[in-house]
Amino acid sequence: MTEKVAGLAVASGPPLAEEPGLGTLTLPGFLREVTQRYGDREALVFHDDTGVTRWTYDELWDRSVAVARALRAAGVGKDTRVGVLMTNRPEWLAAVFGTSLAGGVAVALSTFSTPTELEHLLRLSGVSVLLFERAVARTDFATVLTDLEPALGTAAPGGVRSAAYPFLRHLAVVGAPVDGGAIESWDAFVARGESEPVALVEAAAATVQPSDTAVLFFSSGTTSKPKGIRSAHRGVTIQMWRFRRMFGFGPDDHVRCWTANGFFWSGNFGQALGSTLAAGGSLILQSTFDSGAALALMQSERVNFPVAWPHQWAQLEGAPNWATADLSALRFVDVDYPAARHPTVTTTWTEPGHAYGNTETFTITTCFAACTPEDTIAGSSGEPLPGNTIKIVDPLTGTVLTRGASGEICVKGPTLMLGYVGIPLDETLDADGYFHTGDGGYLDDLGRLYWEGRLTDIIKTGGANVSPLEVDEELNRCPGVKVGRTVGIPHDTLGEVVVACVVPQTDTALDGEAIRAFLRERLASYKVPRHVLLYSEDEFTLTGSAKIKSAELRRLAAARLAT
Structure with missing residues (x-):
C-alpha cells in the first residue's frame, strides 16, 4: 500500500526495509551470493561461429575474477572507470562484474554509437581501460577507434598516451586481434592478471560499499547529447533483486531468458540480466538481434522468458520461420504479445509492464507485479515501489498539485542516481531531493501513477x-x-x-x-x-x-x- 498526503499529489511506497527478497547490495556481493546458491547451474549460453559457450555460475565467477586480476595488473583501483563496448556475450558479463570485483566503475557503452557519439562518450566518461568487441554488424570498432585517435595504432600495448583521451591507458579487444599498436588481444589482456593474487581481488571486492559508484550508464539522448549517469551499487542491485520479485521468479522456475536488446541499457540490465541471475536462471545470449536466428535460438535453447520491444515482436512475427518455430517452452510471455498468438504457445501470464522509470533511477520507480488484475492496474503505470516517493508539480512554478491534476513527475528514492557526470547534484535535484523527470503525468486517489509522456511531447x-x-x-x-x-x-x-x-x-x-x-x-x-x-x-x-x-x-x- 502507498502512503498519500491528503489532497496533494504525493505518494510513497512502503519503507525499503520492508521489501522482501533483497540480497547483498553490491555487484561483487550479488555475484558471490548467486554463485554460492547456484554454482553448478548454467548461467549463460552463447552461440557463435566457433560453436556454443556455456558457463555455470562458478565459471562466471572465475571468468569475472580473471578479468578483475587483469584490470588490477593494468592499474585499475578504487573508482577507476572501465569502458565496456560489447554486445551481449559472455565477455560483457565478465568485464562488468570483473570491474566491480576490482573496485572500479563499469562504463556501459552502446555498440550502436556512431564515431561522433563514441568520441563524446569516451571524452565524457574518462575511461582508463577500454574493453571492446572488434566487429559488430558492419562496424569495425578497432578502425573506428584508431581513426578517432591515430596514436592507438602506433603505441605499444600499455603505452597509450593520448591528448584526446588523457586517462585512457589500456585497450583490449574481443575477436580478431589488431596487428601492431596499443590494442591487446583478449587472451593477452587476461594473461596480464596471472601474477595478481586472487586474494587481493577478493580483498578489493570486500571493500566495495553499497554507496560506492558501481556503473556509469548513459541517457538515450533523444533530446540532447547523452548524459553520463552514475549509479550506486545499492541502486543497481536493489533493482536486480526487485525485478526477480516483480516477475515472481524462483529457483524452481528455471528461467531461460533471451533478450533482443543490449545490456548497456539499464532497463535490460535490470529486467533481463538482473531478474534471471537473481533467480538462478540462464541467459541465452544473442549478440545482435536477428528475428529468424532469435526464433531458432528460442526453440533450441527452450527459452521461457523472452524480452523484446513491440517493434521487435513485430519483426519476430514477420520472420519466415515464425509459423514453423516450436515456441512451446515460452511461459513468461504476456497474453497481449504476438507470441501469445503463436500456435505452440499457451499463456495466461501478464508481465509487470505497467511501470514507470528512468535511467536516472536505474529503471523502475513505480510498478505492479506480474499477473496483477487489470482492475487493480486500471490503465496506470503502477504504484510507488518500496523506498520511493512520487510527487506531481506544476512544471513552471514547482508547486505540488492535487490528486488527478497533470503536471511534471518528480521522484526520489534509494535507486536514484548519484548524479550526472560533470553536473553538480544541486543543479539536478530540487531542494527536497527530488529529480524532476521532464515527464508528464498524474496521481490518482489510490496513489497510482499515470504517465502521459514527455512534457514536450504532449x-x-x-x-x-x-x-x-x-x-x-x-x-x-x-x-x-x-x-x-x-x-x-x-x-x-x-x-x-x-x-x-x-x-x-x-x-x-x-x-x-x-x-x-x-x-x-x-x-x-x-x-x-x-x-x-x-x-x-x-x-x-x-x-x-x-x-x-x-x-x-x-x-x-x-x-x-x-x-
Missing part, C-alpha cells in the same frame, strides 16, 4: 491534451504496423493536430484510413490521428529502447504534410 489539440503514449499503445496493436509513433504538428486553429507516423511490416500493404478506423474503435475521437503517414524503416532511427527523437520526427511529419 499534444495540445483543440483545448484538449493528448498523450502520444496512449495513442502509440493502440497504434502498435494494429495489424501490419511494425513501428508506430504519434506526434503533434502545429495547426492554425487547433494549436496542434495528432499525426501518426507508421512503418509497416515487411510486404504489408497498409492504408491510413484503415488505421484510423482501427483507432476510432479504441480511442476518443479527439485522440484519433488526423493524418497517418507511412515511412520506410530507414527514414527514422530507433534506439534499442524503441525511442525516437521526437523533434526530428515532427520535422519529418511537418515536411511530409507540407507537400
